[in-house]
Amino acid sequence: MGRRKVRLGSWRRRAVTLLEILVVIVVIGVLAALTLPVFWHARARAIQAVCQNHLKQMGVAVQLYLQYNDNTYFPRELETDEGTLYYYGLERPLAGGGVELDVTRGYLFPYYSLVSNVGCCPAFRATTREGRRQQGATLGYGYNRFGVAGRKGNHIAKPENIVLFADCSHVVWERQTGVLGKLVVEEWDYVSPSDFTVHFRHAGQANVIFCDGHIESREPRNALDVLPKAPVGMINDLGDTSLFIP
Numbered sequence: 001m002g003r004r005k006v007r008l009g010s011w012r013r014r015a016v017t018l019l020e021i022l023v024v025i026v027v028i029g030v031l032a033a034l035t036l037p038v039f040w041h042a043r044a045r046a047i048q049a050v051c052q053n054h055l056k057q058m059g060v061a062v063q064l065y066l067q068y069n070d071n072t073y074f075p076r077e078l079e080t081d082e083g084t085l086y087y088y089g090l091e092r093p094l095a096g097g098g099v100e101l102d103v104t105r106g107y108l109f110p111y112y113s114l115v116s117n118v119g120c121c122p123a124f125r126a127t128t129r130e131g132r133r134q135q136g137a138t139l140g141y142g143y144n145r146f147g148v149a150g151r152k153g154n155h156i157a158k159p160e161n162i163v164l165f166a167d168c169s170h171v172v173w174e175r176q177t178g179v180l181g182k183l184v185v186e187e188w189d190y191v192s193p194s195d196f197t198v199h200f201r202h203a204g205q206a207n208v209i210f211c212d213g214h215i216e217s218r219e220p221r222n223a224l225d226v227l228p229k230a231p232v233g234m235i236n237d238l239g240d241t242s243l244f245i246p
Contacts, residue, residue, distance in 0.1 A: 061111035074107040076145040140187035142168025147245040159211030169199040185230035
């Protein structure tokens with residue numbers, strides 16, 4: 001039996017083929033590294049645009065509410081025999097604890113049918129075990145409880161300077177069987193010049209709609225750093241009420 005002859009040319013061709021595959025893999029990896037940040041940035045901008053559109057439609061609903069309610073903004077909350085009434089619905093207490101929400105009883109609900117695409121902010125991610133505090137509500141956009149709630153529309157001299165709604169949440173202790181647990185973030189319903197409840201959930205920015213209907217993206221002036229997943233804070237300097245109170 002003779003020795004098997006090795007074809008050097010065939011081996012070289014296989015080696016070149018493997019090298020080409022490795023080069024292609026490296027190129028794909030580089031392209032992915034370059035394009036993924038662009039993709040995620042574009043996705044974040046799209047989510048922020050959806051949130052801004054929600055706020056825009058809520059602003060239109062508020063204007064419709066004013067037309068049918070003596071040009072008076074609704075209160076932040078109203079205690080009734082059934083429960084507590086908010087802009088996003090009626091919260092009824094349950095016998096075993098907790099509440100149930102009837103969104104059809106909210107101040108703005110009758111006017112949502114006259115506008116389009118009103119919903120929860122798609123960027124909000126609750127960190128409680130139960131997820132969102134209330135499903136199916138626009139809770140998570142904070143109402144200006146001090147400067148707007150209960151006020152006549154014509155008493156706001158410069159509506160372009162006064163906050164109506166803003167991205168909103170707050171940090172609380174999660175309760176587990178009556179014992180304080182971990183810090184969590186949940187959606188909230190009001191903003192003010194003295195509370196750390198503006199939620200900067202759009203790449204460090206918060207969407208804000210003003211009483212004249214225009215929308216801005218604001219960065220924090222003061223932040224609460226106790227929970228990195230919940231960049232909450234203020235859009236005003238401490239003691240400055242000019243964005244909230246006419």
